[in-house]
Amino acid sequence: DANAVWQIAQWFDADDPYSRTVTPGANAAPWLKGPFRFGVPDDSDLKFFGDDETPDLFQQAIRKLQHMGGIRVPIDFGVFRDAAELLYAGPWVAERFAAVGDFLMRESKGVHKVVAEIIMGSTKYFAVDAYRAAYKLEELKRRAMVQWSLMDVLLLPTAGTIYTLEAVDADPIRLNSNLGYYTNFVNLMDLAAVAVPGGFRTDGLPFGVSLIGPAFSDQALLRLAGRFLGERAGRTSELPGCVLVAVAGAHLSGQPLNHQLMERGARLVKSCRTAPDYRLFALKDTAPPKPGLVREPDLNGWGIEVEVWSVPENQFGGFVAAVPAPLVIGNVVLDDGQTVKGFLCEPFALSGAVEITRFGGWLNYLNHETEENVLTTPSKQL
């Protein structure tokens, strides 16, 4: 359901000045296949407000994400907590006055007393407070960037505990503030979040967790939430905002040009083979040494070993631009029939190149070359 709403809500609304379109790659989630890193606050920042059972339920959610291939990363929740505090303990309450103040002034009896009090209280803030708070928020967003460089997604309780209506009526501001401890920073910091059921307390009441990511990560969060709830992982091709590219030589993990993928935020999706109709050549005069992959329909071989990487779409153009001749970017069919982008080779470079298809892949060929040198070099000395 959330996905259906999101599919509609994501479109640009020309009548809404705050509506945004996804620029290429802004929704990229190359981490969605393979291992991903999820941030969890330190124990000292995890608050459950006296609830006996929700701490265990949260630990279960952590283990569930780990079973899904998630790598738990400790993060500093302080910067998010500070941003959350700005929402009600700062001039942003005046933004609510901008939205509903006129209505409140007209008919305050239709409005909850506590809500009216809080919003009317915002008139104590001056414009200079608003600009100072905006600077402070920018600073917190910048500090949060360090935390986001450590994780792909942030896992939090949606609320540390739950309260009865009577309890909230008796102590509304403090208890509501407790309920918002893990959520109040999300809008201010321009983040996306999805709340997912996270089990039940023994009294039958529910607990939930939130998956939080940068702006435009909505689709990725929904996919992860689906897997958390037991959906199977979809096809590797369904990676929002990413282009899949098969590499067969110098861009393989550990090889000299792999950094061109890493520095563009690409992630390894899988190692596999091409369809059986590809041949591999060791090219002449390339530095570092590179292979050339060529499709020959009707060839019935064993396929060539490749790695498939997911590259954010806005980074892929620069990656392609950096590819030197005789290498080209075309389409490569994998052993499971999927077609992805991949390195191929201009025909002229094959004349004089050594066919190495029988090695089944570039690394096997390189290992073989080394062994041969090791074996042959000493024998030459004899």
Added chain:
Amino acid sequence: DANAVWQIAQWFDADDPYSRTVTPGANAAPWLKGPFRFGVPDDSDLKFFGDDETPDLFQQAIRKLQHMGGIRVPIDFGVFRDAAELLYAGPWVAERFAAVGDFLMRESKGVHKVVAEIIMGSTKYFAVDAYRAAYKLEELKRRAMVQWSLMDVLLLPTAGTIYTLEAVDADPIRLNSNLGYYTNFVNLMDLAAVAVPGGFRTDGLPFGVSLIGPAFSDQALLRLAGRFLGERAGRTSELPGCVLVAVAGAHLSGQPLNHQLMERGARLVKSCRTAPDYRLFALKDTAPPKPGLVREPDLNGWGIEVEVWSVPENQFGGFVAAVPAPLVIGNVVLDDGQTVKGFLCEPFALSGAVEITRFGGWLNYLNHETEENVLTTPSKQL
């Protein structure tokens, strides 16, 4: 000099929460080669505040840009003028109080009386005014997007006229407001601008014009300003934030896949030929019909007709991803020796393809095909 400062100032400053890095394509200026569109306000919005000579000097600047290949586009300056008014006639003066208010309170005697008055006057604004004005600015930015879709760059007088110090002292707020009529919206609307000398009045005093573009267009504006001041256009390869791609078939202007370039904001840079060592084939079974370009070193032909398009870097990845087999994106050498990206072809597709190198290009071949059909079809009926 401005370029030297910009080269240094553009880098990310981790200590400045408002510092930003250029994301791929954000600085793209595919319009920098070939015809570009420059916006000029309607006469009713052009104010020279009684100056007799600056209106002519501005018209000269317009003609100069036209001689450089610029296409004059009338735009609605109202939305920019409204944003400019927000700066001093709205709560943003309180942002200045946030910056220097403490200093003002301490030692007001070191500060210009008028400046102090304006900034101290900002204490009348409440936080709710700041949020309302922020909404208003967002709305104006959105309305300005329509104007930016009409033009690549905005040409304005930097100031409509100039005043003596005495005149400003006598009527400081009104005259300063006149001086800011063409500039006060630039920061608020997140734009980039460069001011360029625009000639002299007969009394020897200077007039200037501004070239204004979206955020991160700094490098493009400086290049255009350089040409305005008489620098020669640089190499076609020096297009910030763009990738040059040579197209030889269905992506040519007027051909069925040209829209894939247009809808990504690409611009035609030039029509030319490849280096002499390329062969062209009409591929079998492609829809729409496509040619395959293949390099054959040592071939001494006449080159193949291509168009070179500049594509914003963040859009190029999606463009490459959409290229179907047997076409690939590799490097193409042009007749002037420059290497750009371009469409090439997998070797397997050449078997059974018809070589059409002798036509010199895809359009010639298509024309020839049509003529042949026109000539042969009726004769068959005889």
